[in-house]
Amino acid sequence: MKHQASVASRLYGRLDDVSGEAGYAEHPPRVGFFTDTSVCIGCKACEVACKEWNALPDPDAGVLKLSGESYDNTSALGASSWRHVAFIEQGPLDAGAPAAGGLSPADVLGPALAGLASPDSVAPATRWLMASDVCKHCTHAACLDVCPTGALVRTEFGTVIVQSDVCNGCAYCVSACPFGVIDRREDDGRAWKCTMCYDRLRGGMEPACAKACPTDSIQFGPLDELRVTAAARVQELHASGVTDARLYGADPDDGIGGAGAFFLLLDEPEVYGLPPNPVVTTKDLPAMWKWAGGAAALLVAGVAAAFAGRRP
Amino acid sequence: MSEERQVPEAEFRSYYGRPILKVTRWKEPHLPAYLFLGELSGAAAVLAAAAAATRRPALARSGRLIAAAAAYGGAGFLTAELGRPERFVNMLRVAKPTSPMSMGSWILAAHSGLVSAAAASEVTGQLPVLGAAAGLAASVTGPLLATYPGVLLANTAVPAWHTAYRELPLLFAGGAMTAAGAGGLAVSACRADRTDFDAARRLALAGAVMESAAGFGLERLHGLSGEPYRQGNSGNLLRTARFLTIGGAAATLAARRSRIAAGAAAALLTAGGVCAKFAVLRAGVASARDPRYVVAAQRGGA
Numbered sequence: 001m002k003h004q005a006s007v008a009s010r011l012y013g014r015l016d017d018v019s020g021e022a023g024y025a026e027h028p029p030r031v032g033f034f035t036d037t038s039v040c041i042g043c044k045a046c047e048v049a050c051k052e053w054n055a056l057p058d059p060d061a062g063v064l065k066l067s068g069e070s071y072d073n074t075s076a077l078g079a080s081s082w083r084h085v086a087f088i089e090q091g092p093l094d095a096g097a098p099a100a101g102g103l104s105p106a107d108v109l110g111p112a113l114a115g116l117a118s119p120d121s122v123a124p125a126t127r128w129l130m131a132s133d134v135c136k137h138c139t140h141a142a143c144l145d146v147c148p149t150g151a152l153v154r155t156e157f158g159t160v161i162v163q164s165d166v167c168n169g170c171a172y173c174v175s176a177c178p179f180g181v182i183d184r185r186e187d188d189g190r191a192w193k194c195t196m197c198y199d200r201l202r203g204g205m206e207p208a209c210a211k212a213c214p215t216d217s218i219q220f221g222p223l224d225e226l227r228v229t230a231a232a233r234v235q236e237l238h239a240s241g242v243t244d245a246r247l248y249g250a251d252p253d254d255g256i257g258g259a260g261a262f263f264l265l266l267d268e269p270e271v272y273g274l275p276p277n278p279v280v281t282t283k284d285l286p287a288m289w290k291w292a293g294g295a296a297a298l299l300v301a302g303v304a305a306a307f308a309g310r311r312p
Numbered sequence: 313m314s315e316e317r318q319v320p321e322a323e324f325r326s327y328y329g330r331p332i333l334k335v336t337r338w339k340e341p342h343l344p345a346y347l348f349l350g351e352l353s354g355a356a357a358v359l360a361a362a363a364a365a366t367r368r369p370a371l372a373r374s375g376r377l378i379a380a381a382a383a384y385g386g387a388g389f390l391t392a393e394l395g396r397p398e399r400f401v402n403m404l405r406v407a408k409p410t411s412p413m414s415m416g417s418w419i420l421a422a423h424s425g426l427v428s429a430a431a432a433s434e435v436t437g438q439l440p441v442l443g444a445a446a447g448l449a450a451s452v453t454g455p456l457l458a459t460y461p462g463v464l465l466a467n468t469a470v471p472a473w474h475t476a477y478r479e480l481p482l483l484f485a486g487g488a489m490t491a492a493g494a495g496g497l498a499v500s501a502c503r504a505d506r507t508d509f510d511a512a513r514r515l516a517l518a519g520a521v522m523e524s525a526a527g528f529g530l531e532r533l534h535g536l537s538g539e540p541y542r543q544g545n546s547g548n549l550l551r552t553a554r555f556l557t558i559g560g561a562a563a564t565l566a567a568r569r570s571r572i573a574a575g576a577a578a579a580l581l582t583a584g585g586v587c588a589k590f591a592v593l594r595a596g597v598a599s600a601r602d603p604r605y606v607v608a609a610q611r612g613g614a
Contacts, residue, residue, distance in 0.1 A: 010410075011410070067328075069328045075330065076330060076331075078334075086327060088327070142468075142469065145410040145411065145467075146410065146411045146412070146413065146467060146468075147408070147411060148403050148406075148408065148411045148413035148414035148416075148417055149399075149402040149403060149405050149406065149414075150405055150406040150408065151402070166399075166402060166405070167395075167396070167399075167402075168394050168395065168396045168397075168399035168400065168402045168403065169394050169395020169396045169399070170393075170394055170395070170403075170413060171336070171337035171338060171393075171395065172411070172413050172464075172468075174334045174336065174337050175333075175334070175336045175337075175338070175468040175469065175470055175473075175596075175600070176467065176468050176469055177333070177334065177469060178333070178469040179332070179333075180331060180332050180333040180334040180469075181334075182334070183334050183337075184337050184395050185395075186395075188395070189394070189395025189396045190395055190396060191395075268325060270324065270325050270326055270327070270332070270603065270607045271325050271326075271327065272327060273326065273327030273328075273330055273332060273603075274332070275332050275333075275606050275607070275610055276607055276610045276611055277610040277611070278469075278610065279610075281466075281467050281468055281469055281474055282410055282467060284466070284467075284474070284477060285410065285412075285463070285467055287477065288412075288462070288463040288466050288467060288477040288481075289463055291462065291463075291477060291478050291481050291482070292456075292459040292460055292462050292463045292481040293459075294481070295458075295459040295462065295481035295482050295484065295485035296455035296456055296458065296459045296481075296485065297455070298482070298485050298522070299354070299355060299358065299454075299455040299458055299459065299485040299488055299489060300358060300451070300455050302485075302489045302515060302518045302519065302522065303355070303358045303359055303362050303489070303511075303515060304362065305514070305518060306359075306362075306493075306511045306512075306514035306515035306518060307362045307363075307365075307366050307511045
């Protein structure tokens, strides 16, 4: 089934068959990550598994650096950090009463433990938000759009990878990514990011981070199925009073056409270091070229005018 | 304490104030130098073609040589900025309309070839017809080479660049005219007979007006994304650029009679153009480094 997308949907908007649009006549279903941060325990097994499987170097070259930002010393996604667990400490919370995040201890501890939490005694002092961030594998991936060498490609699984034997390190993708995910490794000169373990996918295995996650906070599977799972999980959380639960990147009509890796968050995206409403920059590309074309015409007109005057 | 926390956040929230975007890996002086040399080469090629068509041989010769030298210089800075410079030719591995850098690489490749041919013919006196044809063709690639970097920068997630997709190509087109005009002025300052160079003076003036107006437009950019063009180091640089450009335009008015004025005008206009390119790079860096620009813009636009 060959999917023919209009120019508009190639650059922006809903695109249901992203691999077909990339030229794969036959392909497996699009796969992705659903990262449910409400069950993340901050163990960083995903970071370690990713580093080990993909043989990622230490960006700090063996020097121990402590950020002072809770338990997070990875600090951000980067060329050599393809999973990043964020730690956000909020509070102190009032016992029983909804506080900063609109949460009571029951929200934090979960319905099962809520009965144990007497309003006076075991109210937690803080709320810890933990979230494992990763490349979003956007439907409309700006990094892929702007790559001048064709090093960045869409795979048959609908994911986005860098072909390191092609990348010439121009770093355009670094400035184009609305999530600040992809980066250039300065000692190596090329751009790197999460491949969703393309090699494992080809071998019929799930990505290393999802495999290692002990709480199933990172779920891997066909994107359609993950979206159904995630919607049910949000409903479940809302029903148990966690009204802050919301999905991020799950909407195929959003500014990037939906993410291949989406999240369940318990606070605003920017609290986790995520852009609140990212839009693929290429959406405005036709308008940009029109202005550049107009400016080029003005340049020609300017030169013509300069020669139109009477010769001295 | 908890009452205080009930108060809505006055400004914005972030993850330890860390950037949401990666700060560009494009650096100084490479990117500003490339932007300046590209626009100089582009407009100089058009200037040379127009000079040849109107029988101003001295100006045509200057334009062709400047266009070729600037194209090579620009390509050098572009290549030096790559993480893997030896893989520069991978730029010509595909032609991708969604990638302004891919389009720009093809434009630069075509333009460099054309201005080289024109300059070689000019210097050696060989194949004058082919040289003239190449020079004429370069007046098509030149304006594209000068203005495509506006798309190159705007087609990013960098707030100060993306928001400025109207102003940036105009700034570069104006800067191109100013730079090529300044090139002509510089050559005329070294010559006793400057009659051929009247057009270069007029081009410099027209460019200075356009470049200053576009710079003013950047400062007036709506909302937070325009802030780096108004404030801080990048804002100061942009204002400095305009002072230099306007000063250069004033000196240009006296350049017909005075060689010193012509030389001063060339120096001031060139400095203004280079300064503006640094301002644009630094504005982009400032807006990518502070998550406030990303969050506020996306919250406002949501």
